[in-house]
Amino acid sequence: MTRVLYELAAADPDRRxxxxxxxxRLALEHKGLAFxxxxxxFTQTEALxxxxxxxxxVLVEDGRPIADSxxxxxxxxxxxxxxxxxxxxxxxxxxxxxxxxxxxxVLHPALVPLLLLPIHRHLAEADRAYFxxxxxxxxxxxxxxxxxxxxxxxxxxxxxxxxxxxxxxxxPFLGGQGPLYADYAVMGAFLWAHAVGGPDLLxxxxxxxGWRKRMLGRMGEGSRxxxxx
Amino acid sequence: MTRVLYELAAADPDRRxxxxxxxxRLALEHKGLAFxxxxxxFTQTEALxxxxxxxxxVLVEDGRPIADSxxxxxxxxxxxxxxxxxxxxxxxxxxxxxxxxxxxxVLHPALVPLLLLPIHRHLAEADRAYFxxxxxxxxxxxxxxxxxxxxxxxxxxxxxxxxxxxxxxxxPFLGGQGPLYADYAVMGAFLWAHAVGGPDLLxxxxxxxGWRKRMLGRMGEGSRxxxxx
Numbered sequence: 001m002t003r004v005l006y007e008l009a010a011a012d013p014d015r016r017x018x019x020x021x022x023x024x025r026l027a028l029e030h031k032g033l034a035f036x037x038x039x040x041x042f043t044q045t046e047a048l049x050x051x052x053x054x055x056x057x058v059l060v061e062d063g064r065p066i067a068d069s070x071x072x073x074x075x076x077x078x079x080x081x082x083x084x085x086x087x088x089x090x091x092x093x094x095x096x097x098x099x100x101x102x103x104x105x106v107l108h109p110a111l112v113p114l115l116l117l118p119i120h121r122h123l124a125e126a127d128r129a130y131f132x133x134x135x136x137x138x139x140x141x142x143x144x145x146x147x148x149x150x151x152x153x154x155x156x157x158x159x160x161x162x163x164x165x166x167x168x169x170x171x172p173f174l175g176g177q178g179p180l181y182a183d184y185a186v187m188g189a190f191l192w193a194h195a196v197g198g199p200d201l202l203x204x205x206x207x208x209x210g211w212r213k214r215m216l217g218r219m220g221e222g223s224r225x226x227x228x229x
Numbered sequence: 230m231t232r233v234l235y236e237l238a239a240a241d242p243d244r245r246x247x248x249x250x251x252x253x254r255l256a257l258e259h260k261g262l263a264f265x266x267x268x269x270x271f272t273q274t275e276a277l278x279x280x281x282x283x284x285x286x287v288l289v290e291d292g293r294p295i296a297d298s299x300x301x302x303x304x305x306x307x308x309x310x311x312x313x314x315x316x317x318x319x320x321x322x323x324x325x326x327x328x329x330x331x332x333x334x335v336l337h338p339a340l341v342p343l344l345l346l347p348i349h350r351h352l353a354e355a356d357r358a359y360f361x362x363x364x365x366x367x368x369x370x371x372x373x374x375x376x377x378x379x380x381x382x383x384x385x386x387x388x389x390x391x392x393x394x395x396x397x398x399x400x401p402f403l404g405g406q407g408p409l410y411a412d413y414a415v416m417g418a419f420l421w422a423h424a425v426g427g428p429d430l431l432x433x434x435x436x437x438x439g440w441r442k443r444m445l446g447r448m449g450e451g452s453r454x455x456x457x458x
Contacts (some may be wrong), residue, residue, distance in 0.1 A: 088320010094405030095317065095324040101395035102331065166330035176323030 002036075003028075006048065006058040009039030010122035010196070016226045017119065017195035019108065019188035020069040021057040026184040027073050029220045031083040035059075037226070042127040070100060073181055086181040099174060099182035102163075107189050110160040111201075113147035118196040150199060157201050161208050168207040172214065179215065187215045195226070231265075232257075235277065235287040238268030239351035239425070245455045246348065246424035248337065248417035249298040250286040255413040256302050258449050260312040264288075266455070271356040299329060302410055315410040328403060328411035331392075336418050339389040340430075342376035347425040379428060386430050390437050397436040401443065408444065416444045424455070 005025065008018035016022070016037065028035050040047060040056050051058045053067030059075075066072050077086050077093065087093035116135055120143055123131055132143055139146050147153050164186060167174055174182040190212050193201060202209035216224070234254065237247035245251070245266065257264050269276060269285050280287045282296030288304075295301050306315050306322065316322035345364055349372055352360055361372055368375050376382050393415060396403055403411040419441050422430060431438035445453070 085320065088324065089318030091314065091317010091404060091409055092320030092324050094400060095321050095328070095403065095409065095411055097396045097399060098328055098331075098392060098403055098411065099324070101392035102327075105391045105395060162334045163327060163330035166334060167326045170326060171323060174324065174327060175320060180320055180324065182324055182327070 001062050002060075003033060003062075004060045005035050005037045006040045006051075006056045006060070007037050008056050009041055009124075010119075011124040012122070013039035014226055015122055015195055017122070017192055018056060019103075019192040022188040022191040023069045023181070023184045024057045024059060024072050025223055026179075026187060026219070027076055027086055027181060029223060030086060030179070030181075030184070031076055031080050033076070033080065033083070037222075041124050042130050043124075070097075086184075088175060088180055092175075092180065096180070096182045096185075100185045103185045103189060107157075107160055107186065110153070110157045111189055111193060113153050114150060114157070114201075115193055115196060115198050116143045116146055118198045122196050154199060154201060158203070158206070161202075164211075165206065165208050168211045173211065179218065183211075183215065187212070190215075230291050231289075232262060232291075233265045233267050233289045235269045235280075235285045235289070236266050237285050238270055238353075239348075240353040241351070242268035243455055244351055244424055246351070246421055247285060248332075248421040251417040251420040252298045252410070252413045253286045253288060253301050254452055255408075255416060255448070256305055256315055256410060258452065259315060259408070259410075259413070260305055260309050262305070262309065262312070266451075270353050271359050272353075299326075315413075317404060317409055321404075321409065325409070325411045325414075329414045332414045332418060336386075336389055336415065339382070339386045340418055340422060342382050343379060343386070343430075344422055344425060344427050345372045345375055347427045351425050383428060383430060387432070387435070390431075390435075394435065394437050397440045402440065408447065412440075412444065416441070419444075 005021070005028065007016045007021040007025065009016055016039065025037060045054050048054060048056070048058060051060070051065035051067055053065070055067065057069055057072060058065050058067045059072045066075050073086055074093070085092075087096050120128060120131055136142060164174070171177065173179045174186065190201070202212065234250070234257065236245045236250040236254065238245055245254075245268065254266060274283050277283060277285070277287060280289070280294035280296055282294070284296065286298055286301060287294050287296045288301045295304050302315055303322070314321070316325050349357060349360055365371060393403070400406065402408045403415065419430070431441065
């Protein structure tokens with residue numbers, strides 16, 4: 001089987017920074033499924049037209065495209081039931097929706113003000129105008145004005161992580177003794193920051209920082225190379 | 230087997246208002262386990278001394294006490310594996326810690342300013358001084374000054390619920406097609422508000438309100454009587 005994952009990339013095609021694409025990269029590694037990660041840029045909509053989606057991640061298995069990270073994760077679990085589970089059972093699959101929703105609706109919004117300028121700096125020339133226009137419309141102000149106090153925003157991010165921190169005081173991963181898709185959802189946010197050289201977010205003695213390092217240490221070599229592009 | 234659940238009560242012993250006690254009441258109903266719910270008040274520390282805990286819930290099975298809602302829930306799952314699962318599997322048990330931590334660390338703090346005065350109003354005379362003293366020390370101000378703008382605080386609660394709302398747009402319960410302990414953790418917060426006649430929190434068309442009503446509708450008759458004491 002051929003398996004291709006379209007991933008958002010910066011000017012350097014090895015700088016893959018989408019938190020949603022990272023979820024699927026880590027999920028594919030979790031399942032032990034070989035794949036080619038293919039860089040894709042915001043403005044390459046025609047290269048993705050075949051999939052019916054205008055956003056990544058898109059996973060293509062033997063020519064059949066699947067879009068949307070949550071749909072892809074559910075597909076991987078259903079299609080490869082004999083590989084390590086991403087959810088730890090049916091209850092776990094339903095429960096994981098909360099980790100994903102919290103990451104999307106609470107953690108990402110706390111983080112994005114810190115990342116807009118680092119992302120913009122690393123984008124391909126052709127993507128910069130699109131990125132600036134779409135994000136300035138979303139925030140209603142220039143990119144340079146979204147985060148007037150970076151230190152305060154880092155404090156907000158750390159405070160936002162308090163329920164993650166409480167869990168990681170009790171067990172090594174959100175999934176328990178090993179990572180599950182819930183871990184990949186949250187880790188996607190940190191890899192997003194990491195890949196664009198965003199500011200350090202966590203104190204060294206933060207249990208979340210210990211978990212982040214464990215998660216980095218478990219990544220495949222190919223993936224690790226992409227975060228430090 | 231005798232099974233007694235010590236539950237926090239107001240002046241009216243049928244007014245049970247602790248969100249942590251509600252979790253266990255709902256968990257016992259989920260498991261189909263008969264029990265006597267015994268009212269306990271903040272200042273009755275000697276009545277609980279046998280358990281080694283100074284807080285409820287305490288569950289006593291055949292004279293053996295177990296304290297702490299999360300410990301009790303884990304015990305019920307382990308001791309009654311043939312009854313309906315509270316977690317939907319081992320992955321689900323680990324993943325549920327995040328729902329519990331989020332409820333404790335994010336949802337409860339958003340809610341408590343709205344509930345301090347309603348709780349105080351309903352407490353037994355003997356408990357009022359303790360409650361005022363301990364909560365005023367925690368908040369650093371008089372009970373009457375903790376929530377200067379109730380409408381704004383209700384907006385905060387609704388905004389805080391955004392990840393719960395996102396999940397409940399996709400499935401009827403946090404646990405999927407039926408409730409799991411994650412649902413009981415969050416529902417405990419609403420029963421806390423309900424039991425002390427707190428303000429309405431949700432708009433009628435909020436998916437969280439639809440879920441709250443489904444949850445109320447599933448409760449046993451004995452439990453329903455206690456919320457409307």
